[in-house]
Amino acid sequence: MIEIRNLKVPIEHEKKHLEQQITKRLHTSKVPQYRIIKRSIDARKKPHVFYVYTVGILEDKNPSFLKMINNKDIMLTSETVYQFPKPGLQKMKHHPLIIGAGPAGLFCALQLSKQGYIPIIAERGLPVEDRISKVADFWENGILDPECNVQFGEGGAGTFSDGKLNTQVKDKDGRIRYVLETFVRHGAPEEILYDNKPHVGTDLLVNVVKGIRKEIESYGGTFIFRAKAVNIKITDHKITDICLRHEGIDTWVACDQVVFAIGHSARDTFSMLYEKAIFMEAKDFAMGVRIEHPAKWIQQAMYGDGREAKLLPAAPYKLTHQTENGRGVYSFCMCPGGYVVNASSEEGMTAVNGMSYSGRNGTNSNSALIVTVKQSDFGLEHPLAGIELQRQIERNIFNEGHGKVVSQRFEDFCENIPTKEIGTIIPQVKGGYVLGNVRKCLPDFIGDALCEGIYAFDKKIKGFADGDAVISGVESRTSSPVRIKRDEKYLSNIQGIYPCGEGAGYAGGILSAALDGMKVAEAIIKEYEPKKSPVNENN
DSSP states (O other): OEEEEEEEEESSOOHHHHHHHHHHHHTOSSOOOEEEEEEEEEEEETTEEEEEEEEEESOTTOHHHHTTOOSSSEEEOOOOOOOOOOOOSBOOSSOOEEEOOSHHHHHHHHHHHHTTOOOEEEESSOOHHHHHHHHHHHHHHOOOOTTSSSSSSTTOGGGGSOOBOOOOOOOTTSHHHHHHHHHHHTTOOGGGGTBSSOBOOHHHHHHHHHHHHHHHHHTTOEEEESEEEEEEEEETTEEEEEEEEETTEEEEEEOSOEEEOOOTTOHHHHHHHHHTTOOEEEOOEEEEEEEEEEHHHHHHHHHOSSHHHHHSOOOOOOOEEEOTTSOEEEEEEEETTOEEEEOOOSTTOOOEEEEOOTTOOOSEEEEEEEEEEOHHHHOSSOTTHHHHHHHHHHHHHHHHHTTSEEEEEHHHHHHTOOOOSOOSSOOOEETOEEEOOSGGGSOHHHHHHHHHHHHHHHTTSTTTTOTTOEEEEEEOOSSOSEEEOOOTTSOOSSBTEEEOTTTTTSOOSHHHHHHHHHHHHHHHHHHBOOSSOOSOTTO
C-alpha cells in the first residue's frame, strides 16, 4: 500500500477536497482507490485550524504512483492483517470458562468461540440492556445493586464512560484494527477506524456490546449472568473446580481452563484469589478527582475563537505535570461535553467517573485529574493494601456527601474549606451531588499535588485554575492497584488460571483490555485443540 501523509484540508470540507489533495500529490487527474488511515486536528496556529489526513492508496503497483515515493510524505508500507494462531494438540476436559464480560472477557470469548472452543462466560452483573435500568435506578433513587452498577455488568466499567478507544500499545499483529472493525461491525461509527482520538460514547456502546455478545452466541458461546466466582478448588497446583454464585445459589462447576477477566473493582474476587495463594502483588496506581469547566470555554481554549472552532466536535485535552517533590499529576479519561457520574459499587462508599454520549454535547467538559500513588504511600506488607486505601477515601467521601457525589469550587478546595454556594459553573452530575469539602477527604499528598498541578495546567490552558472550576470526588478507579502474576504463557502460578485485562493489572482502558483478552485467547488456542471446527479461520 502507498501511504500519503500530511494531507491538510479545511475543517469545513467535502470528500472532493481531500481527493483533490490526493491527486495533486500523485500528479494524476484520476482519483485512485484509497482508504483513510488516520485523521487528526492541527490547531497549532489557531484560530486557523485544519484536518490532517493520512490515506492509503490501494493501487500500489501503479508505476507512476511508485515514482512519487519520497520517503517523507509518500511511502510504501505494508498492512498487517490479524491472523489466528495455529491450534495446539492438548485436549480440554471442559469448556473454557471466562469470568467477567468486560472488554477483556468479551474479546477473549469472541476469539475462542470463532475458533471452535465454545467458551462459557460468567458475568456477575446483568446483560447490558438490563444493566442500564439498574444504573438509572441508582442515579435517580440511590438504590445501589452491588452486583450490577457502573462498575459491574456486561461491557464492564467502560460502558458508562466516554468510550475512548485509544492506546499506547504497539500493534505489529493487527489486533487494534481487528478490535476497531469489530466495534464498527456492531454499530460504532466508521470514523473510529481512522480518527486520531476515537471514541464511541456510552449511548452507542450499549448496542455494540450487545452485538458482540450475540456474535459470540452465534458461534456457540454461552453467557451466564448474575453469576459470580466465589471460590475455587486446587489440586496439585491445578484448578479443578470453581464455585459460581448464581441468583444466591452456590454451584460447583468442574473446570480446567479459567480466564479471570475481572475488572479493577472486583475487590472481593481479588481477596478470594489471594486466600487461595494465587500469586499477586501491589502496584502503583493513581487517584484524584474530576474537574469540570464549560465545554464552550474548553473549545475556545483549544481551537481559538474562529469559525472553525464552532464546526469542530467538542475539544479534548491532555495535561501532565511533575510536582516539585517528583509526583506525577495528569489528566485521564477526559470527557468533552460529558458528565461526572456516581460510579460506586460498594455500600457505604462513593466513587466517581466521567461519561460522554456520542454527541459530546453536554454543557460541561470534565476530566479526571489524578496523582500517582506509590506503594510506599499505602504500605508494602500486603498485596491488597492499595485497595484498602481506595476504600478508606471512598468512605470519607460517602460520609461527607451522605452517598451523593461531593462537589467543591477549586478555590475552596485549595483553601480546604467546604463550598457553601456554587459559582459560575454548575456541576453536571449523574446521580446528584452535594456541596462540601472534597479536599479534607483526601490524603494530603493527593490534595497538595492537585493544587500544584492545576495551577501548572493554567499556564498551558489559561483559565484552567478558575476558582469556580468544579472539583468532584473521588476518582479512585483509574486502574487496578493489584497485579495478578502470570508467565509467558499467560498462566498464573496455578495451572489453568489465566489472569487477564485491567483488573489483573495488564491493561488500562477499553482497547488495551480487549487486546489483552485476545492475547489470552491466543495463548489458550496455541496449547489446546478446539471443541469443533473453526467458523472463520481468518476473520
